[in-house]
Amino acid sequence: MENDQNNLLDHITQSEYKYGFVTDIEMETAPKGLNEDVIRFISARKKEPEFLLEMRLKAYHDWLRMSEPRWAHLSYQPVDYQDIYYYAAPKKKQELQSLEEVDPELLKTFEKLGISLEEQKRLTGVAVDAVFDSVSVKTTFSEILEKLGIIFCSFSEAVQRHPDLVRQYIGSVVPPNDNFFAALNTAVFSDGSFCYIPKGVRCPIELSTYFRINAAKTGQFERTLIIADEGSYVSYMEGCTAPMRDENQLHAAVVEIIAMKDAAVKYSTVQNWYPGDKEGRGGIYNFVTKRGMCRGSHSRISWTQVETGSAITWKYPSVILMGDHSTGEFYSVAVTNHHQQADTGTKMIHIGSNTRSTIVSKGISAGKSNNSYRGLVKIIKRAQNARNYSQCDSLLLGDQCGAHTFPYINVENKSAIVEHEATTSKISDDQLFYCRQRGISIENAIGLIVNGYAKEVLRHLPMEFAVEAQKFLSISLEGSVG
């Protein structure tokens, strides 16, 4: 069996990353490197109000004094921050009224990804804010949403049209100097998505953003801000693929969510960025700060993520439970194969009374990869009757990979109930043989078993996302039997 598996592993690992292609569109770029001038250039390009430029510059100066975090269970070559282009935008970027006005090259790229806007518009009824490198090209369905008072647009557009909302909420959940990568993002973010759901409105469609990192050596610094006003509800989906590159590409996004009284936000991510080749060359460095704040009572924020890509993943979608009776949820599947490294988890900060949080983390490691869960459950002194339930499972494929769990539990109130369960398992030879005796090939048997293992998380994804996620899970683990 071992020989079979090795052959298979060889076979699969030689297959190319399916989404590796580069679109040839003229770019307008800022000079390489990072300094005040570059930040002023970005801000000027985007015709930003003064407060944003000030915020960027302050974050930049904070960032200069900060150093890259080293506590994560990750090892990689240091990033040369002066060797990166911090701004690249497609040159044609006048206001577009219809898809015919979109650059045909761009449309082709979307078609290769199977997510052409046209198709999206016609078939799925999903409003897509497609971010192509740094500038949003076209936002669909905005008009329908506008009738409900929902604002869903690119971040730049929000800055122009709703500067007061932006000013009020940006940095209120993730302060500009929160951490090294958040400070970097605040200094240089190029674009992203903005979403506001007014009081009492239930957003009728899944809001969806597709990200692409396209220009060579262009770091992508997305900024997303979602505000759910009292009694509102929104389900937001984020999905990513990136073309193949030799050099490592830096990605440092910030996502902030604010949920007011009785509001609920469901944020789903499927991330399958280029993980590097089988020797560990190339691949995306993904340093993301995602945080939500349950500001009002009975509010709810739910993160669901399926992480299959990137060479390095550093990501802890968190919830600050301020409002009484508020709820935070984190459902995660993280897959690592070959030389991928992931250090991911969540933070649940209980501040209000009767707050609840649920953490379900499913790690899957294969090849020579390292997969770590890192999670903090903090219950402060005045948080009466707080509850947390955490479940962290690790599944190993092969004997050269690593799975690690770093749970931090910090309870200052005696009324709290905190539960933590953890398991580590391997796909057994018996399970594989059982499947194979029924005629199911090794690859499909692994796909079946892994999807079964991750089911508890996948069922929290919106339907159209779940199908895609299952596909990615199987693809990223093909041939990695243990």
Place this chain on the structure above:
Amino acid sequence: MLIINDLNVSIQDKEIISGLNLEVKAGEVHAIMGPNGTGKSTLAWAIAGNDAYTVTGGSITYRGRDLLALSPEERASEGLFLGFQYPVEIPGVSMTNFIRTAINEQRKYRGLSPIAAPEFLAKMDENKKLVGIDSKLTNRSVNEGFSGGEKKKNEIFQMAMLEPTLAILDETDSGLDIDALKVVANGVNRMRSKENAIIVITHYQRLLEYIVPDFVHVLYKGRIVKSGGKELALELEEKGYAWLKN
């Protein structure tokens, strides 16, 4: 259909099967009996192709093909089914999904398109009735939380769904009450035809009252020491195995 010639099988260098010969023709039902630890299950696993069992000598030919050259999944797709003594649990994978995947992979191997949904569902219904399991069971994860009897019935259910040419049932009767035993036997008897063959591995004569074999073989210390008709099973029941040891 199946010709086993001078077969030797080892597990981690320990020889379990030594010079075994057996021929099974289409339309026949063979029973293999014998005391514990004589290699009955090893024979089943070796035929099915489990890599933990190393074939160190001899040959297995199945419908004119060298079975040992095929992977377990290829053997399955060629029409070989093994009913497991201890069916394996696969958490999170529904029975329905599992069996549909299996059917479609076998169909793909045979150059057929995936089974149409109505046909699949009709077949599910028919076979669920046959083995007396309800939809609750097929909606659950594969064997997860199934009782001993449910697991065995589920093996027969899968056999009925996959329609093999040769089925090997490894102690499918162990731990079953008389009603479950009848269900299992009924499922097996439905499969009997001129084209198909069945090998029943069992400790007890009891099952053979319901699945009447054409041949009974006694396996002892890795080889077949005695073969006969169905009356041999009764003789074994009466005398035990001790008299064979000499």
